[in-house]
Amino acid sequence: MQGTVATFDPDTHAGTLLLDDGTELPFPPExxxxxGLRLLRLGQRVDVRTSADxxxxxxxxxxxx
Numbered sequence: 001m002q003g004t005v006a007t008f009d010p011d012t013h014a015g016t017l018l019l020d021d022g023t024e025l026p027f028p029p030e031x032x033x034x035x036g037l038r039l040l041r042l043g044q045r046v047d048v049r050t051s052a053d054x055x056x057x058x059x060x061x062x063x064x065x
Contacts (some may be wrong), residue, residue: 001048002062008040015040017048017056027056034058 006024008015013029025048032040034060040046049058 001050003046004046005040005042005044005046008042008045010039017046017059025054025056027059031056031059035060037061 001019003017003019006016006018013032015027015032017025017027018033019025020062027048037059045062047060047062048056049060051057
């Protein structure tokens with residue numbers, strides 16, 4: 001699934017994503033840590049992986065594993 005970065009705190013590495021259906025989804029610092037990225041920009045498009053309970057487990061750039 002994909003979404004857009006709605007908020008991102010560069011100090012804590014936590015934030016929220018706005019999914020294509022309009023749902024806001026928070027992500028924990030651990031999911032950002034798994035991305036290999038150093039920073040996210042507001043409005044940036046990202047791929048989102050979630051666990052069975054809907055928790056974000058990984059954030060990545062579209063087209064890049």
